[in-house]
Amino acid sequence: MSKYQMEDGTIVNTEKAKKSWTESTRFDGRNQISVNTGSQWNSETLYESRKGRFYVEHESAWQGSTSHAEWVSEYEAVRWLLLNKEEVPERLLHLVDEVEE
Secondary structure (H helix, E strand, C coil), X not given: CCEEECCCCCEEEHHHCCXXXXXXXXXXXXXXXXXXXXXXXXXXXXXXXXXXXXXXXXXXXXXXXXCEEEEECHHHHHHHHHHCCCCCCHHHHHHHHHHCC
């Protein structure tokens, strides 16, 4: 469980999220690499808040780094889901054609 204060002052609690999606990784022969960040050290998790807004939690294994979260648009959430081979929620399916060519 993590809590973050967003740029607009809202507090999000990952434990209270309606849904969450963990990023996909690929093996580069030595390490698992984040599909989103291209790094073995930085990772992302997408959340849908209780109120239906989307945010991404950014975490890092680098010493001294601080995790943070940021709001993302529905368009960005769909992009994130498609990149990670996740099912797009029905209410966002109309955005798939805008994101994917």
